[in-house]
Amino acid sequence: MSTKEEIVERIEALRKQLHHHNRMYYIEDNPEISDAEYDAMMRELIEMEKAYPELITPDSPSQRVGAPRERGVEAFTTVKHAVPMLSLDNTYSKEEVLAFDTRVKKALPDQNDIEYVVEPKVDGVAVSLRYESSIFVQGSTRGNGLMGDNITANLKTIRTIPLRLEGDTIPLLEVRGEVFMPRKAFEKLNEERVASSQEPFANPRNATAGSLKLLDPRISARRKLDIVVHTPGQMEGVSFNTHFEFLEEIGKRGLKANRGYKLCIGIEEAMRCCESWEENHADGVVPYDIDGMVIKVNRLELHDLLGATSKSPRWAVAFKFKARQASTVLKDIVVQVGRTGVLTPVAIFEPVRLGGTVISRATLHNADEIKRKDIRIGDTVLIEKGGEVIPKVVKAVLTKRSGAEKVFTMPQRCPVCSAHLVKVEGEVAIRCENIACPAQLRNRLKHFASRGAMDIEGLGHTLIEQLVDKALVKDVADIYNLDVDAVANLERMGDKSTKNVIEAIEKSKKMDFSRLLFGIGIPYVGSKAADILAEHFPTMRDLSRAAAEQLEAIPEIGPRTAESIVRFFREGENATVIEKLRAVGVNMASQASAQVLSPTATRKSEIRNAQSAIRGRTFVLTGALQSLTRHQAEEEIKTRGGKVSSSVSRKTDYVVVGESPGSKYDKAMKLNVRILSEQDFANMLR
Numbered sequence: 001m002s003t004k005e006e007i008v009e010r011i012e013a014l015r016k017q018l019h020h021h022n023r024m025y026y027i028e029d030n031p032e033i034s035d036a037e038y039d040a041m042m043r044e045l046i047e048m049e050k051a052y053p054e055l056i057t058p059d060s061p062s063q064r065v066g067a068p069r070e071r072g073v074e075a076f077t078t079v080k081h082a083v084p085m086l087s088l089d090n091t092y093s094k095e096e097v098l099a100f101d102t103r104v105k106k107a108l109p110d111q112n113d114i115e116y117v118v119e120p121k122v123d124g125v126a127v128s129l130r131y132e133s134s135i136f137v138q139g140s141t142r143g144n145g146l147m148g149d150n151i152t153a154n155l156k157t158i159r160t161i162p163l164r165l166e167g168d169t170i171p172l173l174e175v176r177g178e179v180f181m182p183r184k185a186f187e188k189l190n191e192e193r194v195a196s197s198q199e200p201f202a203n204p205r206n207a208t209a210g211s212l213k214l215l216d217p218r219i220s221a222r223r224k225l226d227i228v229v230h231t232p233g234q235m236e237g238v239s240f241n242t243h244f245e246f247l248e249e250i251g252k253r254g255l256k257a258n259r260g261y262k263l264c265i266g267i268e269e270a271m272r273c274c275e276s277w278e279e280n281h282a283d284g285v286v287p288y289d290i291d292g293m294v295i296k297v298n299r300l301e302l303h304d305l306l307g308a309t310s311k312s313p314r315w316a317v318a319f320k321f322k323a324r325q326a327s328t329v330l331k332d333i334v335v336q337v338g339r340t341g342v343l344t345p346v347a348i349f350e351p352v353r354l355g356g357t358v359i360s361r362a363t364l365h366n367a368d369e370i371k372r373k374d375i376r377i378g379d380t381v382l383i384e385k386g387g388e389v390i391p392k393v394v395k396a397v398l399t400k401r402s403g404a405e406k407v408f409t410m411p412q413r414c415p416v417c418s419a420h421l422v423k424v425e426g427e428v429a430i431r432c433e434n435i436a437c438p439a440q441l442r443n444r445l446k447h448f449a450s451r452g453a454m455d456i457e458g459l460g461h462t463l464i465e466q467l468v469d470k471a472l473v474k475d476v477a478d479i480y481n482l483d484v485d486a487v488a489n490l491e492r493m494g495d496k497s498t499k500n501v502i503e504a505i506e507k508s509k510k511m512d513f514s515r516l517l518f519g520i521g522i523p524y525v526g527s528k529a530a531d532i533l534a535e536h537f538p539t540m541r542d543l544s545r546a547a548a549e550q551l552e553a554i555p556e557i558g559p560r561t562a563e564s565i566v567r568f569f570r571e572g573e574n575a576t577v578i579e580k581l582r583a584v585g586v587n588m589a590s591q592a593s594a595q596v597l598s599p600t601a602t603r604k605s606e607i608r609n610a611q612s613a614i615r616g617r618t619f620v621l622t623g624a625l626q627s628l629t630r631h632q633a634e635e636e637i638k639t640r641g642g643k644v645s646s647s648v649s650r651k652t653d654y655v656v657v658g659e660s661p662g663s664k665y666d667k668a669m670k671l672n673v674r675i676l677s678e679q680d681f682a683n684m685l686r
C-alpha cells in the first residue's frame with residue numbers, strides 16, 4: 001500500500017507527463033509515445049483521482065472532459081467581458097489598405113514607416129480565455145461584444161488550450177482567439193453526418209459554432225476543434241511592448257498563436273505579405289480556412305493613442321480575400337432528404353477546379369432559391385467559393401442558354417420513402433414527416449435513444465448504424481422486438497453488452513410519457529413543449545385526437561406547433577409506428593394523469609412569476625437579437641403586460657441588449673438601468 005505522499009507524487013508525475021505528451025502531440029505535432037501508452041497513463045490518473053478526489057486540481061489533464069448538463073438546463077450563463085471584444089473593419093483592395101495606413105499616420109504624425117504585424121484571419125468563432133494565477137478559469141463567446149456565453153466546459157476539451165500556462169505565474173491574463181475546425185476534421189465530420197442521414201454543416205465555421213454550443217462537452221470533445229490566439233485582453237502582472245512580443249510570449253506559455261505571423265516595416269511590405277498569402281493559401285498552406293489577413297500596428301503604446309470606435313480598433317484592419325469563381329455545366333439537380341426530413345436540392349455539375357480543389361456539387365438550398373435564380377438543368381452556371389468550404393451556385397449564364405435546358409420541379413413525394421411532403425406556410429423548407437422514412441431513420445433512432453428522450457444506454461451510433469444497415473430495424477418501434485442472437489452477432493457486441501442494451505431497451509418502456517413525446521420527433525416539439533403537452537394531455541390517444549384550436553389554447557403552444565402535431569398524427573405511417581409502440585407495452589400515459597388536465601400548481605406559478613416580472617415594467621430593446629425579431633420581442637413583452645419604449649430614461653426598468661447595441665446601451669450604463677442579455681431576457685420570458 002502506498003503512502004499518501006507516494007500517491008501525491010505519482011499523480012503529479014502522471015500529470016506532468018500527460019501535459020508534456022499533450023503538447024508534443026497537439027502543438028508540436030511530434031508525438032513521442034503511442035496513443036495506447038497515453039491512454040494508459042490517463043486511465044491511471046483518473047483511477048487515482050477517483051480514489052482521492054481531494055487531490056483533483058482544475059488544471060489536471062483529466063479535467064478536460066466534464067459531465068453533460070442535466071436535462072432541462074439548456075442555456076449557458078452570461079459573462080460580461082472585462083474589455084469589450086471588438087470586431088475588425090474590412091478592406092477589399094490595396095487602395096483601402098493604403099487609406100488605412102494614411103489614417104494611422106495622420107493620427108500619429110511623428111511616425112514614418114509604421115511597423116505592422118500581418119497574420120492570417122482565421123474563419124472561426126471568436127472566444128476569450130481567462131487565466132487567473134495561470135489557471136484557465138473561464139472561456140466565453142464574443143456574444144454582442146460586451147457580453148457572451150460562458151462555454152468554459154466545452155473550451156476545456158480543446159487540447160491546444162492549456163489548462164495552466166507554462167512559466168512563472170501570471171496573476172491575470174485574458175487572451176482572445178479564434179476557435180476553428182481544421183478542414184480535414186470538418187470533412188470527416190460531414191461524411192459521418194451524411195452517412196447517418198444528418199444534415200452536413202455548411203462550413204467549418206458553422207460546425208465550430210455548433211460544437212461550442214453543445215450542452216454535452218463529451219460530444220464537443222469528439223469534434224476536434226482547435227484554436228489560435230491573436231489578441232491580448234485584460235492583463236495584470238504582465239505587459240508587452242509590441243504585438244509581435246505578445247505572440248512570441250504566448251507561444252512560450254503553451255498557447256498557440258496563428259501560423260505565419262510576420263513583422264513588416266511599412267504598409268508596402270505588409271501589402272506584399274497579404275498578396276502572397278492570397279495567391280498561395282488555397283494550396284493548403286494552413287490546414288484550416290482563412291478568409292483574409294489582419295494587419296495590426298505592432299507597437300502597443302500606439303494602440304492606446306489610436307483608440308477604437310464602438311465596433312473596431314483603429315490600429316488594425318482586415319484584408320479580405322476575393323471570392324473565387326468558375327463556370328461549368330449543370331448536369332442534374334438531385335434531391336437529398338436530410339436528418340430532419342428537409343429536402344435539399346443539390347446541383348451536380350461538370351467537375352471544375354476552384355480554390356485548389358476539384359468540385360462537382362453544390363447545395364441549391366431550396367426550391368425557392370432555384371426559382372428565384374431561374375437555374376435550369378443544362379445551364380452553364382457560375383460557381384463561387386468565398387471564404388466558405390461549400391461552394392455555391394451564383395447564377396445561370398443566360399447568354400449561353402440554348403433553349404434545350406430543363407426547368408426543375410421538386411418531387412411531390414419523398415424520393416426515399418414516397419410519403420406525402422409538407423410545406424409549412426412561411427417557411428421555405430419542404431419536408432418529409434414520415435417517422436419511418438429510411439433517410440431519417442438513423443437519426444430518429446439516435447434521438448429516440450438519447451438521454452433527453454428514452455435514455456437507452458448502449459444504443460449508440462455504432463449499434464444503430466449496424467441495426468439499420470442489416471435491416472434489423474425499420475422504425476423506432478422495431479427496437480423492442482430485436483432478436484437477441486442477431487444483436488449478439490453484430491460487430492463489437494459481446495454477450496454482456498447485448499444483455500445490457502436489451503435490458504436498457506426494456507427499461508425504457510416505462511419512461512415518462514413526456515420523454516416518449518419528445519423522442520418520437522414531432523417537428524417543433526422539443527423537450528419543453530413535450531413536458532407541457534404531457535401535462536395537458538394525459539395520454540397519447542388524447543393528444544392524437546386534439547384539434548389545432550385546443551392545442552393553441554395552451555399559452556406555450558403556438559399555431560405552427562399545433563398544426564405540426566395535428567399533421568403528425570394524421571400521417572398514416574406515424575400512426576402505425578405509434579400503434580406498434582403501444583403493442584409492445586411502451587408507456588403512453590402521464591403518471592399522475594388525474595391531476596394533469598390543467599397545468600400543475602408549480603407550472604401555473606412559474607407562468608405567473610414570468611408574468612409578474614414583466615407586467616407593468618418598461619423595456620427598451622437595442623441591438624439585434626438572435627432568436628427573435630424586434631417585433632416578436634415587443635409582442636412577447638406586451639402580451640405579458642409590459643411596456644416597450646424607444647428611449648432609455650430613469651423610468652426604464654430593463655434594457656435588452658442584442659448584437660451591436662447602439663447608444664441606448666451606453667445611456668443605460670450611465671443611468672444604471674438593469675441590462676439584460678438575450679439569454680436573461682429569454683429566461684424571463686420562460
Ligand code: IVH
Pocket residue numbers: 085086087088119120121122123124125126127177178230231258294313316318
Ligand atoms: S484581431 C480587437 N486577428 O475576425 C480586434 N481577429 O472579422 C481583434 N479574427 O472578431 C481582432 N483571425 O474574431 C484578429 N488574426 C486575427 C484574427 C481575427 C480571425 C476574427 C476575430 C474578429 C473577426 C473580425
